[in-house]
Amino acid sequence: MILVIDEETVNRFKKYIEDILIKSxxxxxLLVDMAGNLVxxxxxxxxLDVHSLAALSAANFGATAEIAGIIGEQDFSLLFHKGKKxxxxxxxxxxxxxxxxxxxxxxxxxLMRLKIAHTKEKLFNELNKDGIYQPERKGxxx
Amino acid sequence: MAFINLxxxxxxxxxxxxxxxxxxxxxxxxxxxxxxxxxxxxxxVTINTKGDRTLFFDFLPLDLGKVFGLxxxxxxxxxxxxxxxxxxxxxxxxxxDGVLFVADxxxxxxxxxxxxxEDLAKNLDDYGLSLYKIPLVLQYNKRDxxxxxxxxxxxxxxxxxxxxxxxxxxxxxxxxxxDGVFEALRTIAKISIKHISGKIFQEGIIKEKIYANGK
Numbered sequence: 001m002i003l004v005i006d007e008e009t010v011n012r013f014k015k016y017i018e019d020i021l022i023k024s025x026x027x028x029x030l031l032v033d034m035a036g037n038l039v040x041x042x043x044x045x046x047x048l049d050v051h052s053l054a055a056l057s058a059a060n061f062g063a064t065a066e067i068a069g070i071i072g073e074q075d076f077s078l079l080f081h082k083g084k085k086x087x088x089x090x091x092x093x094x095x096x097x098x099x100x101x102x103x104x105x106x107x108x109x110x111l112m113r114l115k116i117a118h119t120k121e122k123l124f125n126e127l128n129k130d131g132i133y134q135p136e137r138k139g140x141x142x
Numbered sequence: 143m144a145f146i147n148l149x150x151x152x153x154x155x156x157x158x159x160x161x162x163x164x165x166x167x168x169x170x171x172x173x174x175x176x177x178x179x180x181x182x183x184x185x186x187v188t189i190n191t192k193g194d195r196t197l198f199f200d201f202l203p204l205d206l207g208k209v210f211g212l213x214x215x216x217x218x219x220x221x222x223x224x225x226x227x228x229x230x231x232x233x234x235x236x237x238x239d240g241v242l243f244v245a246d247x248x249x250x251x252x253x254x255x256x257x258x259x260e261d262l263a264k265n266l267d268d269y270g271l272s273l274y275k276i277p278l279v280l281q282y283n284k285r286d287x288x289x290x291x292x293x294x295x296x297x298x299x300x301x302x303x304x305x306x307x308x309x310x311x312x313x314x315x316x317x318x319x320x321d322g323v324f325e326a327l328r329t330i331a332k333i334s335i336k337h338i339s340g341k342i343f344q345e346g347i348i349k350e351k352i353y354a355n356g357k
Contacts, residue, residue, distance in 0.1 A: 002146065003145050033145050051184050059198060
């Protein structure tokens, strides 16, 4: 399967993420596809290996979907890992992308979850527009 | 799943090194990583068991020049070869664009090679992909062991077992010393990119978009 995303759509993705998540205290936000490819990288350069983070996060989601299957769930729609200083929140958008949000202990989890849900809704709506193509699918748009 | 980002002007392409346990998949990636340390910005990610066997995957991103004005970024993965880890092998194959199958040339591993190729076919099939259609290259690894008088499968025997129906490019290799490592990688990258390009240019609208954005 091939996924093509145009420049305007990437710009809109970045703007939503900046306006909602970065302004609310997220340090870094990545949007990756389920194969582990990095789609969007927003936030200051803080020396993170973003490509490894993208690959590991997609794999993490895949692995936990298997765990979900074992306990009778289809999958888990979000994952959260809490660290001493930094935490990471992962949430699935349709079956195509994972939104990865990294924030530190000065930002509350409740606020982040609220803002992530808002961003997810915005990105979800974008996925139904024409800026993303899957050549092998009828009608092109997702 | 190849991903084409027209803002960043890049094609992301996922290559998976598949094959039986201890055939040298991780050794291939280690050789590539060590040889290209100056050019690779990311470190190689490995998720190993305590005994240093691959538990989930190894991962190495690699930039590879340009096509149609778009940068090519390869995302190279290995799978765990041990039979019991089929669930993780299948997960790593999700979104794969090209497979490099690393076969073990040791005579005692003949059956393991055949079973691993069958396992690959089945796992691809579960994603709606065919072993006969996906970009695929075979690498017959550990040829250096002939110098140590260890019994190796002949190339004819490996070809008959693994490539008789497939008829895909194959390479003799010694991942430990680097022989055949880059030749096989270059070939699978080339075939995979050609495959992706063929698909995206079947669609006129996408062609226009890529030209409009990619130049």
